[in-house]
Each structure stands twice: as structure tokens, then as C-alpha cells.
Amino acid sequence: MSSSRKPAGRPAAKHREVFRLLEKGIRSGQYGLGSQLPTEAILVEQLGYSRPTIARAMRDLQDLGLIERRPGAGSFVRRGSAKKNAAATLGLLVPELGCGDIFDPICAQIARRVQREQIGLMWGDAGASQLHATGGVGRLDAHPEAAVHAAERLIVQAVSGVFFVPLSGPGLDAQTNQHILKLFASAGVSVVLLDRDIEGFPARSEFDLVSVDHLQGQYRLTEHIVAAGHRRIVYLQWPGHTDSLLKRVSGMRACLAASGCEGLVIKGDAADTRFIGDLIDAHSPDVIMCENDMVATRLMQTLAGLDVKVPADLSVAGFNDISLAQHLSVPLTTVRQPCQDLGDAAVEAMRLRIEEPRRPPRTMLLDAQLAVRESVAQR
Numbered sequence: 001m002s003s004s005r006k007p008a009g010r011p012a013a014k015h016r017e018v019f020r021l022l023e024k025g026i027r028s029g030q031y032g033l034g035s036q037l038p039t040e041a042i043l044v045e046q047l048g049y050s051r052p053t054i055a056r057a058m059r060d061l062q063d064l065g066l067i068e069r070r071p072g073a074g075s076f077v078r079r080g081s082a083k084k085n086a087a088a089t090l091g092l093l094v095p096e097l098g099c100g101d102i103f104d105p106i107c108a109q110i111a112r113r114v115q116r117e118q119i120g121l122m123w124g125d126a127g128a129s130q131l132h133a134t135g136g137v138g139r140l141d142a143h144p145e146a147a148v149h150a151a152e153r154l155i156v157q158a159v160s161g162v163f164f165v166p167l168s169g170p171g172l173d174a175q176t177n178q179h180i181l182k183l184f185a186s187a188g189v190s191v192v193l194l195d196r197d198i199e200g201f202p203a204r205s206e207f208d209l210v211s212v213d214h215l216q217g218q219y220r221l222t223e224h225i226v227a228a229g230h231r232r233i234v235y236l237q238w239p240g241h242t243d244s245l246l247k248r249v250s251g252m253r254a255c256l257a258a259s260g261c262e263g264l265v266i267k268g269d270a271a272d273t274r275f276i277g278d279l280i281d282a283h284s285p286d287v288i289m290c291e292n293d294m295v296a297t298r299l300m301q302t303l304a305g306l307d308v309k310v311p312a313d314l315s316v317a318g319f320n321d322i323s324l325a326q327h328l329s330v331p332l333t334t335v336r337q338p339c340q341d342l343g344d345a346a347v348e349a350m351r352l353r354i355e356e357p358r359r360p361p362r363t364m365l366l367d368a369q370l371a372v373r374e375s376v377a378q379r
Contacts, residue, residue: 193208
């Protein structure tokens with residue numbers, strides 16, 4: 001271990017920096033099974049941290065079962081410690097988990113991957129997740145307070161890193177996202193964002209991001225719709241605001257501009273019969289592209305109640321290709337997210353972040369593919 005070299009990374013509690021450096025040495029085999037670690041006095045001299053900071057890091061290592069401290073003898077690597085992965089336990093903080101959207105299969109793949117690598121995985125419960133609209137603001141029943149408490153519990157459990165999907169609304173949700181990320185940073189917990197940044201496109205935060213290429217995917221879908229002869233194009237957006245949504249809208253607009261076409265972006269609840277009826281009367285769209293498949297599913301149910309036939313009277317498209325999309329009464333044309341690849345990429349991004357905490361933030365964008373089905377007609 002080189003003297004005077006402090007572990008790199010975003011600002012973190014000093015004892016967590018020491019903890020990570022020693023943990024990496026144990027798991028990499030630098031400190032062999034049963035071998036003695038440098039004494040606290042030596043670590044103070046080598047690393048330049050105070051004695052209480054070193055002692056706190058050693059206690060954390062002991063709590064994780066990586067070392068045993070023998071009175072009068074020192075601290076020793078426990079048998080079997082070096083066989084474990086550097087990320088002993090990771091956390092999931094995904095407020096939208098369980099609502100049937102795209103995060104269910106992505107997180108399932110993360111769980112499969114970390115299990116193969118003998119890494120623990122903990123779920124931070126941020127409350128029930130169900131789409132609803134309140135006062136014109138679309139969001140999920142993920143309560144900000146519950147999300148903060150879930151983050152605090154993950155920190156108490158000494159996770160090495162957290163896969164985090166930021167809460168999706170403006171205002172309080174944005175403040176909650178910032179607060180949660182500050183908690184993780186102060187505890188030295190690595191973070192990989194899934195699907196969306198905390199900053200609105202085109203801005204970029206200092207955190208790693210693993211996502212499908214939303215802009216590219218929406219561009220491809222719009223291109224397909226224009227090629228099918230549609231010209232009266234409406235993009236139906238669930239009330240709310242996310243980085244991924246801004247990218248999708250940008251992709252649609254870029255394609256329409258290149259095609260010499262125009263389109264409208266309208267916010268509203270797809271389950272509101274009056275709202276959808278007024279939208280159709282006012283704009284006479286021949287296609288409605290929806291923010292995601294859940295919105296498209298609600299829209300198709302509303303259209304059935306209005307006796308509007310899909311796709312004969314009106315084409316409908318979604319985004320995500322959730323499992324339900326191909327089983328609707330009219331199978332949904334949508335954009336497919338590569339869930340297995342996204343889960344694998346997230347775990348790889350976390351591994352790299354934990355091993356190299358000072359590395360610049362990475363954006364890992366995966367290609368989106370069209371899933372062309374019967375809900376979009378040729379005009």
C-alpha cells in the first residue's frame with residue numbers, strides 16, 4: 001500500500017474512504033486469508049487520516065465480517081473474506097419497481113447478475129407504486145419521505161453502491177432526489193442512475209447513467225409513423241417531468257423537423273374520457289404517440305369506451321415494450337428497451353465505479369429497437 005495516497009472519489013466521509021481502500025485490498029487478495037492488516041498507527045502514517053477515522057473504518061470492516069480484531073494481537077483477514085466480490089452488498093432504490101413498467105425486468109436482470117457474482121442485493125422500499133394524476137401532475141405513489149427513509153436504511157446496511165431511479169416529478173421530487181444523492185455521497189456509497197438523470201436534458205449530472213437511448217428510440221418510432229403516412233401527429237405526455245421524457249420529445253421533434261412535418265405535445269391523463277374526447281375533437285389526430293406503454297394501454301381502453309377503433313380510426317404507439325404490450329386486444333407498436341442488457345450494463349457500471357471512484361461519470365446508452373405491431377396502420 002503506497003503511503004500518502006488517499007482513495008479517490010466524490011466527497012465522502014473519511015472513514016468510508018479508508019474502509020473502501022482496505023476492503024479492496026482484502027477482496028483482491030492483497031491481504032491474504034488470515035493475514036494481519038497494518039496496525040492503526042501504521043495506517044495513520046501511511047494514509048494521513050486521524051486515529052479515530054482509521055478505527056471507525058476497522059469497525060466497519062469487522063461489522064461486515066471481513067476482519068476479526070484480536071485484543072493485543074491486531075486485526076486479521078477472516079477466512080473466506082477474499083473470495084467475495086468487492087461490492088459485498090448493493091442496493092436498489094427504484095420507486096417505480098412493481099408497477100408493471102420497464103424497471104421490473106431490468107431489476108430482475110440486475111438481481112440475476114449480482115447473484116451469479118455472489119453479491120448481496122437489498123431493495124429500498126419507497127412505498128407502493130401506482131400511476132395517478134393529482135391536480136394535473138402525473139406521478140407515482142412513491143412518497144418522497146419513504147424514499148429518503150429507504151436511502152437511510154441502505155446506508156445503515158453498509159451497501160457499497162445503489163442503483164437509483166430518480167423520482168419522476170418536479171418540485172418536491174427534484175429536491176428529494178438531491179437530498180438522497182447527498183446522503184449517499186456523504187456515506188461514500190457509489191451511485192449508478194437507471195433510465196434518467198436528475199438533470200433535465202441536455203444537462204448532465206456527475207453520476208453514472210445507464211439507459212436506453214431515448215432520443216434515438218423516439219426518432220426511429222416517429223420515422224416509422226411518418227413513413228406509414230401519418231401527418232396529424234400528437235404526442236401524449238403524462239403530466240410530469242423527467243430527463244428521459246425530454247429526450248423522447250426531442251427525438252420526435254428532430255425527426256418531424258427532418259421530415260418536414262409538425263406535431264403537438266399535449267399533457268394529460270389518458271384515462272380521462274372527457275380529456276381524450278376533447279383532444280380528438282380539437283386536433284383530429286391520425287396517430288397518438290404515448291410517453292410509454294402504460295399510458296398507451298390506458299389510452300386504448302379510453303378509446304374503446306369512445307368507440308374509436310384502433311388502428312382503423314386512430315393509430316396508437318407506445319415506448320418500452322413491456323410484457324403487456326404484445327398481448328393487448330390490438331398489439332401495440334412501441335420501442336423495445338433491451339432489459340437484460342440494461343441490467344448487465346448497470347452492474348458493470350457499478351463495478352467500475354466502486355473500483356475507480358474518481359473516474360469521470362459515464363453515460364452508457366444502449367440501442368432501442370422498434371417493435372412493429374398492429375396498432376399503427378398504413379394511411
